[in-house]
Amino acid sequence: xxxxxxxxxxxxxxxxxxxxxxxLTSPIVIGFIWILISTFSKTTYGLEPQGGLTLDNWSxxxxxxxxxxxVTLNTLILSVGQTVAVVLISSLARYAxxxxxxxxxxxxxxxxxxxxxxxxxTLLIALYFVLRWISDIPIIGNGLPIIGGFGYNTMGGxxxxxxxxxxxxxxxLMKGFFDNVSWDMQRAALIDGCGHFRVWWQIIMPIxxxxxxxxxxxxxxxxxxxxxxxxxxxxxxxxxxxxAYLRSLLSDTAPVSYSTVAAVGLFQLIPVMxxxxxxxxxxxxxxxGGSKGxx
Amino acid sequence: xxxxxxxxxxxxxxxxxxxxxxxxxTGFWFMSPALLLVIVFFFxxxxxxxxxxLTNLSTATGFQNWDWIGFKNYEKIFNHPSTKTIAQATIxxxxxxxxxxxxxxALLVALLSTHIPKRAGFVFRTLWLxxxxxxxxxxxxxxxxxxxxxxxxxxNRYLPFLFDxxxxxxxSPWVFVILTNGFVGASFGMILFASAxxxxxxxxxxxxxxxxxxIWHRIRYVILPALRWPLLFVTxxxxxxxxxxxxxxxxxxxxxxxxxxxxxxxxxxALNNYWGNFQWGFGAALAVIMVxxxxxxxxxxxxxxxxxxxxxxxxxxxx
Numbered sequence: 001x002x003x004x005x006x007x008x009x010x011x012x013x014x015x016x017x018x019x020x021x022x023x024l025t026s027p028i029v030i031g032f033i034w035i036l037i038s039t040f041s042k043t044t045y046g047l048e049p050q051g052g053l054t055l056d057n058w059s060x061x062x063x064x065x066x067x068x069x070x071v072t073l074n075t076l077i078l079s080v081g082q083t084v085a086v087v088l089i090s091s092l093a094r095y096a097x098x099x100x101x102x103x104x105x106x107x108x109x110x111x112x113x114x115x116x117x118x119x120x121x122t123l124l125i126a127l128y129f130v131l132r133w134i135s136d137i138p139i140i141g142n143g144l145p146i147i148g149g150f151g152y153n154t155m156g157g158x159x160x161x162x163x164x165x166x167x168x169x170x171x172x173l174m175k176g177f178f179d180n181v182s183w184d185m186q187r188a189a190l191i192d193g194c195g196h197f198r199v200w201w202q203i204i205m206p207i208x209x210x211x212x213x214x215x216x217x218x219x220x221x222x223x224x225x226x227x228x229x230x231x232x233x234x235x236x237x238x239x240x241x242x243x244a245y246l247r248s249l250l251s252d253t254a255p256v257s258y259s260t261v262a263a264v265g266l267f268q269l270i271p272v273m274x275x276x277x278x279x280x281x282x283x284x285x286x287x288x289g290g291s292k293g294x295x
Numbered sequence: 296x297x298x299x300x301x302x303x304x305x306x307x308x309x310x311x312x313x314x315x316x317x318x319x320x321t322g323f324w325f326m327s328p329a330l331l332l333v334i335v336f337f338f339x340x341x342x343x344x345x346x347x348x349l350t351n352l353s354t355a356t357g358f359q360n361w362d363w364i365g366f367k368n369y370e371k372i373f374n375h376p377s378t379k380t381i382a383q384a385t386i387x388x389x390x391x392x393x394x395x396x397x398x399x400x401a402l403l404v405a406l407l408s409t410h411i412p413k414r415a416g417f418v419f420r421t422l423w424l425x426x427x428x429x430x431x432x433x434x435x436x437x438x439x440x441x442x443x444x445x446x447x448x449x450x451n452r453y454l455p456f457l458f459d460x461x462x463x464x465x466x467s468p469w470v471f472v473i474l475t476n477g478f479v480g481a482s483f484g485m486i487l488f489a490s491a492x493x494x495x496x497x498x499x500x501x502x503x504x505x506x507x508x509x510i511w512h513r514i515r516y517v518i519l520p521a522l523r524w525p526l527l528f529v530t531x532x533x534x535x536x537x538x539x540x541x542x543x544x545x546x547x548x549x550x551x552x553x554x555x556x557x558x559x560x561x562x563x564x565a566l567n568n569y570w571g572n573f574q575w576g577f578g579a580a581l582a583v584i585m586v587x588x589x590x591x592x593x594x595x596x597x598x599x600x601x602x603x604x605x606x607x608x609x610x611x612x613x614x
Contacts, residue, residue: 013510017407021419024404028422028478031437034449038440046452093329102322114593115337123586125347125565125578126340164336167329196321225430228542232566246432247546258436265433276428 039263057263067245068264074155075241075268078230079223081159082166086219087212089163090170091178095200097171098178099186115168124232131157131233158230158241162223170215177211178204217279224272242268341586347579354573361576368580377560385556388472388544389537396477397533398526401484406514408485409492416489423485426478435546438475439464468552475543480536484529491525492518531596535589558585 034047039057041049060068097105135151150156181204189199205212227243234240237248246268249261323330348368352361372378404423408416426434442463445451451458464471495517503513519526541559548554550563565578 014411017410018415021404021407021411024400024407025419025422027441027474028425030449031434031441032425034440035433035437043447044440045446046449089328089332092325096322096325100318100322100325102319105322108326110597111333114590114597115333123337123340123344123582124562125575125582126343127336128566129343129347130335130340160332161336164332167332171329196325200325221428225428227431228545243430243432246430250432250436258440261436262433265430265436268430269428269433272428276424 035262035266035269038259039266041259043259057257057259058267060260060264061267067239068267070239071242071245074239075224075243077155078159078162078226078241079220081155082162082223083216083219085159085163086166086170087215090167090215091174091205091208091212092200093167093171094174094178095196095204098175099181099199099204100196112168112171124228127161128152128233131161152233153235155234158233161229161233162226165229166219166222170219173215173218174208174211177208181207213279217275221272221276225268344579344582344586347575348583350576352576364576368577369584371577372580372584377555380553381555381557381560384553385538385558387469388476388554388556389534391469392473392476392480392537393530393533395473397480397484397537398530400477400481401529402488402522402526404481404485405488405492406518409489420482420485420489423478424482427482431542431546434479435475435543438471438547442471464548465552468548468554472544472547472554475547476537476540479543480533483533484525487525487529488522491522495521527599531592531599535592535596538592539585539589557581561585 030047034044037047037049038044040053040055042051042054042056044050060066096102097109131152134157135149135153137151150160185203186199189203190196194203225243226241227247230241231237231244231247234244237244240248242264246261246264249257249264349363349365350361351364351367352358356362404419408419411419429437440447441449443449443451444462445460448463450463451460499517500513503517508516539558541556541562544550544554544556544559545562550556550559555563561578561581564574564581566573
């Protein structure tokens with residue numbers, strides 16, 4: 001055996017996984033390169049812009065009667081509202097499930113697990129009727145500022161539905177973090193006369209910050225790109241969220257400018273990409289920690 | 296929805312009925328927002344949807360002239376000419392996407408990305424997460440341009456010797472349905488598998504190498520056994536997700552070219568179709584069948600994994 005061939009052998013065997021990965025990942029990379037290129041060109045033939053580069057596709061940002069800022073604001077309201085509510089409600093529930101012994105605890109836990117794998121979208125038809133009923137309640141239904149209320153065809157209603165669908169996940173995601181808080185600390189606080197509510201807010205919540213971060217990241221990203229629920233429950237696509245606005249550009253009867261659609265799409269993607277790049281290491285390490293015991 | 300502002304008296308751990316009752320009511324207060332949401336948005340809808348499925352409610356009947364029709368909707372489903380094709384399409388879609396991507400590709404990418412330098416592996420895994428965080432409308436548009444006719448389509452332009460220049464979607468809709476769903480779905484398993492592989496103690500690998508194992512032996516005898524639990528989890532969990540997901544198909548083909556799956560069928564019938572005749576009753580019956588399949592599968596998989604074991608690693612349920 002000579003050492004030269006050996007070195008080559010290891011080099012090749014090291015390079016093979018890399019080459020394979022590049023090939024497998026190429027559709028994703030090519031696709032995103034296409035999005036980037038097409039937003040600055042009139043039309044594209046494959047990846048090549050035709051007729052020079054242009055900023056026209058981005059004119060939706062500064063046109064006079066543009067809807068983009070309303071829609072962006074709505075998307076922000078939906079993502080932030082949903083995120084705050086999911087974090088608060090699921091950590092409250094989780095505190096009870098992890099830290100207080102009460103009857104029905106196990107039943108609720110297994111129920112959330114069933115809900116977690118429950119085909120939630122199949123409930124859309126029924127949710128439509130529930131939201132219509134909520135609409136009939138005065139003020140709460142559709143008379144609130146900013147979110148418009150909690151009924152059908154309001155941002156509040158969309159927030160409530162998205163929130164409910166995310167809840168089982170939130171409850172399960174938080175469990176590991178709550179379980180790891182030391183019991184002595186909680187016991188000491190309770191003996192010192194602290195109420196459960198203060199224990200939750202002042203002692204446990206600061207400790208489980210990584211868990212809150214994970215749920216926040218996940219929930220915000222989901223909310224920002226959510227499509228089906230706002231699309232189904234808000235009738236005016238032009239006053240809905242970004243994803244539904246995008247869809248309305250596609251389904252208009254007038255000839256579709258795909259470059260504009262790509263530009264709006266990129267506009268929607270950029271904030272969440274930046275958000276993701278800054279938080280991903282965090283998110284990944286949480287996944288990694290979570291699966292260790294499972295192997 | 297703000298947190299319930301209840302300040303509850305301290306309950307030092309002590310035995311007795313009173314303290315038990317007190318901790319029960321404390322637990323209840325903490326649970327109440329979650330409980331309320333679960334009741335309003337899961338329980339009541341489930342009941343409504345079952346009730347609806349026993350009526351002929353539609354835009355044609357309006358909210359005044361509808362009737363209870365018993366199990367006629369279910370009868371109609373079983374005798375419907377499309378039922379068989381749609382059920383078959385659903386099975387093809389779920390099985391193919393699951394084996395090729397959500398498990399197969401996920402495992403492949405996880406294996407490859409853990410056998411290259413750490414930083415590079417991280418970059419590739421991030422790239423694979425991109426489809427998941429991209430708005431589905433843009434993501435699907437990207438694929439539409441992959442498959443578009445000459446001169447726009449990427450595949451037709453750069454691989455002219457493989458394709459005939461026409462739009463590829465109508466001729467091979469399933470390829471694209473599976474690809475679009477698969478590239479989103481693969482990241483779930485990929486992350487779980489990759490972290491499981493990375494948590495295998497280095498000694499095991501060393502021992503295997505010293506014993507003269509080649510790469511296939513290492514995968515077969517060291518890595519796969521360590522992945523048993525994540526593999527089972529991803530398989531069952533993703534089966535359920537795929538069964539009920541139709542967003543990508545809705546945007547890609549809208550059920551054309553024979554790609555209508557069961558959940559999309561229910562959606563089209565009840566909430567979104569060109570004729571504006573929303574058959575809530577019939578759609579609800581379709582949905583009930585899905586709910587039943589979903590719950591049976593969920594219960595089966597809880598049995599299979601032993602609930603108590605699952606309780607120990609909830610953080611895994613993250614995507």
